[in-house]
Amino acid sequence: MQTFSFRKLVQLIREEFEDAPDLRITVGEAARFWGLDLPTCERVLTELLRAGFLALGADARYRQTTLSTGRPVPCH
Numbered sequence: 852m853q854t855f856s857f858r859k860l861v862q863l864i865r866e867e868f869e870d871a872p873d874l875r876i877t878v879g880e881a882a883r884f885w886g887l888d889l890p891t892c893e894r895v896l897t898e899l900l901r902a903g904f905l906a907l908g909a910d911a912r913y914r915q916t917t918l919s920t921g922r923p924v925p926c927h
Contacts, residue, residue, distance in 0.1 A: 860891075861898050868905065868915050875912040 855863065864885065868874055876884065882892035896913050899905040906916045 857894070860887075861895050864895050865899060865904060868899075872915055875908070875910075875914050877911050877913070881913070 864881075867885075878889065878893050878896060881887070881896060882889050885892065887895070896905060900907060900913070903916060905913045907913055
């Protein structure tokens with residue numbers, strides 16, 4: 852992956868979730884998927900969680916929140 856500023860990286864990953872609203876992914880899966888080291892990926896997902904864009908399920912998978920998708924998000 853190219854070098855991006857943290858803000859740009861957060862925006863890119865947010866757009867990935869917007870493009871795939873049913874995406875459910877763990878930190879480890881996300882790091883491999885986006886080619887990031889684990890600490891950077893954790894930081895990005897935490898930022899999106901704090902912003903209310905993502906929710907963290909009991910299964911340790913991140914998913915879009917109801918507020919960001921406009922529809923209920925099941926937490927399996």
